[in-house]
Amino acid sequence: MTRSGQGHHRERHDPHWVEWLTGLFSALLIAGLLGWVGWEALTRQATPPDLSVTILTTEKTSGGYRVAFDIYNTATTTAAAVTVVGRLREGDRVVEENPVIFDYVAAESKSTGAVLFANDPAGRTLEIRPAGYTDP
Missing domain, CATH: 2.60.40.1620 (Lipoprotein YajI-like)
Structure with a gap:
């Protein structure tokens, strides 16, 4: 986020809480999908077409x-x-x-x-x- 004061711009170095929340949600979603795909790959048996x-x-x-x-x-x-x-x-x-x-x-x-x-x-x-x- 950029803040301006007296015509100068400077970047904030600490991320906004929305960025943290988005990152956490994305990481949980990816971990869940990887876990589900892995579980399916390990437990599901291939059956011939019916x-x-x-x-x-x-x-x-x-x-x-x-x-x-x-x-x-x-x-x-x-x-x-x-x-x-x-x-x-x-x-x-x-x-x-x-x-x-x-x-x-x-x-x-x-x-x-x-x-x-x-x-x-x-x-x-x-x-x-x-x-x-x-x-x-």
């Missing part, structure tokens, strides 16, 4: 039908090149099958996508499931 799909909506589009879905990965490991397959069945016969590929589905997260069908899913058995992934 993928599941929930169908959200079915909508008619100009080119057919769009079935939107969420894909969840509840594991602690990311899955890459995730393939999701959508199938329409009438009894035992597969009417239509279309894959969707996600670049990745991060650990403990969800992603959203859609399968596009030419045939109407109404009155048919609709199945959307994860079919495979690679380790990143």
